[in-house]
Amino acid sequence: MRGHAMRAAVTLGAAVALAAPLTAASATAPTPGDPDPHRHRGGTTVLADCQGQSEVRPGSHLLACGDGNSRLVSLHWGRWDADTAVGRGVNQVNDCDPYCAAGTFRSYPVTVRLEAPTGGHGSGERHFTRISVTYTDGRPDGSPRTVSYPLG
Template sequence: MQLFRCTVAVSALALTAGCTASQAAPVQTAATTVMNCLSEPHVRPAHLAITCADANHFVTDITWEHWDADGARGTGIDDKNLCVPHCVGGRRQQEPIDLELSNPRAGVFTVVTIKLSGSRKQQSYSLPA
């Protein structure tokens, strides 16, 4: 089975997505995992989609500092479309963040909490289970 790395290009005229095959494959393990948008389990992914429907929000360049059955902690780059003036023509914002995976259910983390590096401001999001 191949994992597909998807990229999204946003322009004022259209939203297009393209996927390329990658050597990495979904993990077959008993470890606590996080699901990608295709409902494939992964341990310590380098990228994590926050909004699967439109790819307007994701985390890239993740480095995991801790990963066990109860939670995971790491750092990365929060990449989101600000949707101003609208999502098709919106400007993207990229910021360094700390992230935590939590609330494991049946071996799958179901919540990601994103905190701007050096800040107390944080936001939690539900993940596919």
């Protein structure tokens, strides 16, 4: 029972962390040899990371900004346009068993959907304001098949 309560707390913690407002920061144009090919280059809708940096088609994304116990990795985007982005990847979730610092990250295949774009604050940059994660093969204990969170 204690392990189940901890897993539920981690899931709830991830939801709370995602509910915290994020702001999309303006990114500068890339320079030749830019080490970050996913940085925003303007003209498209972006996903803001935990530090408010703009990303387009990121290969990974931290879901639980507060504690890092849930992250999306190995992301491959089949669609990324002004209104919606859809991709596949893996959600790595800490099982927090027996407690989070000693827990194990478990991997679950997922489909990720970004929606509800809005204009940026001051920069005019459009960013997605909602993320939905659908578990396609297994899921963390206590988690529904599809989880949606607001983004800042």
